[in-house]
Amino acid sequence: MxxxxxxxxxxxxxxxxxxxxxxxxxxxxxxxxxxxxxxxxxxxxxxxxxxxxxxxxxxxxxxxxxxxxxxxxxxxxxxxxxxxxxxxxxxxxxxxxxxxxxxxxxxxxxxxxxxxxxxxxxxxxxxxxxxxxxxxxxxxKVFLRPDNDLADEIRRDIVDVLFPAPIEPVHVVVTEGVVTLTGRVGDAARIPLAARLVRGVEGVIGVNCRLTAADAA
Structure with missing residues (x-):
């Protein structure tokens, strides 16, 4: 799949x-x-x-x-x-x-x-x-998807689309179906959208969104 x-x-x-x-x-x-x-x-x-x-x-x-x-x-x-x-x-x-x-x-x-x-x-x-x-x-069965399969999809279909030029690289780590996003991005408004889209990926069990905006203190 x-x-x-x-x-x-x-x-x-x-x-x-x-x-x-x-x-x-x-x-x-x-x-x-x-x-x-x-x-x-x-x-x-x-x-x-x-x-x-x-x-x-x-x-x-x-x-x-x-x-x-x-x-x-x-x-x-x-x-x-x-x-x-x-x-x-x-x-x-x-x-x-x-x-x-x-x-x-x-x-x-x-x-x-x-x-x-x-x-x-x-x-x-x-x-x-x-x-x-x-x-x-x-x-x-979707919850049996390999972590690397989930990570590849999230990078390709979500991260690269929403944050084509991040301030710092956006890292996607998936462990037992739980996704962690880290990095510094330019558009703060897109951070909640990214978390919502990742949560909607088939096979994702949970999301830890630790993205920060460029203007964050």
Whole structure:
């Protein structure tokens, strides 16, 4: 991965376990157990994502297996009760699928996961076809970028652009993802901007901005 910001397509898993709308309940459970996943996209015959079936969609069958819910519970849990009696993926899946495009920024995928309370997202193309799956752990891969990779990007894309002629050289040191900027620059107004841009580089964990302005005492 080189350059920033990174996109979902850079970190997603391309080998995806999926099911069709006619896949039976037991087959879904078996695939989840075999491939150690908690959710799978449901596909049409052309590979278009039409929904997602997760462990949460399957659990009502066990929850209501031997119970006789009262009318209040029936009204309040109607969707779950319907899934308790379902036998095929098309009856169990959550639809429409919460998905993301491969060219979306990682921050966008993270926001969708947080707002929709999901652990993974199908990655689709413009036609809704499945390209991969991105999970929470995939989004964290950017924090594994080497320190020298981060330092090179920050020097090239931020420091050299904002401070082409510093009073003293601007030094960029990255240690375990934490960036330290030191040096003396001519434009004090650009110092907060530099810190903000560095903080936005994918993989940066923290920023210590020790830049000083030429007119600083």
């Amino acid at each position: 080189h350059g920033s910001p990174h996109r979902v397509g850079d970190v997603m898993t391309r080998a995806v376990v999926a099911v069709g709308r006619e896949t039976l309940f037991k087959d879904i459970v078996e695939r989840m157990e075999q491939f150690k996943v908690s959710a799978m996209p449901v596909l049409e015959g052309d590979g278009r994502v039409i929904g997602v079936v997760s462990e949460a969609d399957l659990l009502p069958k066990e929850e209501f297996r031997d119970s006789d819910p009262d009318r209040f519970t029936q009204l309040r849990r109607l969707p779950d009760l319907a899934k308790a009696g379902a036998v095929r993926a098309e009856e169990l899946m959550s639809t429409p699928a919460v998905s993301v495009h491969s060219d979306a920024a990682l921050a966008e995928a993270a926001r969708i996961m947080a707002l929709r309370h999901v652990k993974r997202l199908p990655v689709v193309n413009a036609e809704g076809g499945l390209e991969g799956v991105v999970s929470r752990s995939d989004l964290l």
